[in-house]
Amino acid sequence: MLNKIKNYFSEWNWFEISFITIFEIAFIVLGIVFKQPFLSTLYSTTILLCAFLLVKGKWYAYIFGLVGISVYIYISFQNDYYGESIWHLCITVPLYISSIINWFKNQQNKVVKIRKITKLEIVLFIFGFVTLFVGFYFLLKFLNTPQALTSALAVMFSGMANYLAMRRSDLSFVAYCFDDVFVIILWLIPVINGDIGLLNVLITMFAFLINDIYGVINWAKIKRIQANDNKNNT
Numbered sequence: 001m002l003n004k005i006k007n008y009f010s011e012w013n014w015f016e017i018s019f020i021t022i023f024e025i026a027f028i029v030l031g032i033v034f035k036q037p038f039l040s041t042l043y044s045t046t047i048l049l050c051a052f053l054l055v056k057g058k059w060y061a062y063i064f065g066l067v068g069i070s071v072y073i074y075i076s077f078q079n080d081y082y083g084e085s086i087w088h089l090c091i092t093v094p095l096y097i098s099s100i101i102n103w104f105k106n107q108q109n110k111v112v113k114i115r116k117i118t119k120l121e122i123v124l125f126i127f128g129f130v131t132l133f134v135g136f137y138f139l140l141k142f143l144n145t146p147q148a149l150t151s152a153l154a155v156m157f158s159g160m161a162n163y164l165a166m167r168r169s170d171l172s173f174v175a176y177c178f179d180d181v182f183v184i185i186l187w188l189i190p191v192i193n194g195d196i197g198l199l200n201v202l203i204t205m206f207a208f209l210i211n212d213i214y215g216v217i218n219w220a221k222i223k224r225i226q227a228n229d230n231k232n233n234t
Helices: 002-009 014-033 038-055 061-078 082-105 119-142 148-166 172-192 196-232
Strands: none
Touching: 014 038, 014 196, 038 061, 038 196, 061 082, 061 196, 082 119, 082 148, 119 148, 148 172, 172 196
């Protein structure tokens, strides 16, 4: 058992170990010190672990993601962010389930096999998500949702990122970075207005940005390794 654990963590570098350890401990400590709601801490710990394992290319990342995103939907609904709630319930959850199946079936050397999507697919999905953004923005305005524009942009890039991740594209982390920026803005406002209970959520978003920038770098590395392996096997 100990050997299996040792072998598993042997492929982690110092940055990965430091990053996940520091932020996970920070979320728990902040939750205790500021007496934050349990759900806020649960969301932070599970969803960051999901994001981190996605960077590592592990299919089971989405299991933690389903737990975290369920909590996020509830928290968003409580804060009247109906766009976030509706989007993640109707789109993100099904995409996570599809991704579990897709990633599990397509692995290379115990990590997801990265694929290149066609230019036509890129054009079509960008057109689709931009159209969705316009429609979603006006829906949020109709529902009097706070920060409707920021929320609609976050939803659009979140959708792009999750779709690309499901398709096993390295471009997903570029979209995730854009999503992180808009979601940080989204949650910064209530924290500034005094809702300290959401501090964990805000810090999680900053952690996401660091994680996803690293994801761009790490998936480029994985892509090179897989390309070399495929070349050597031909």
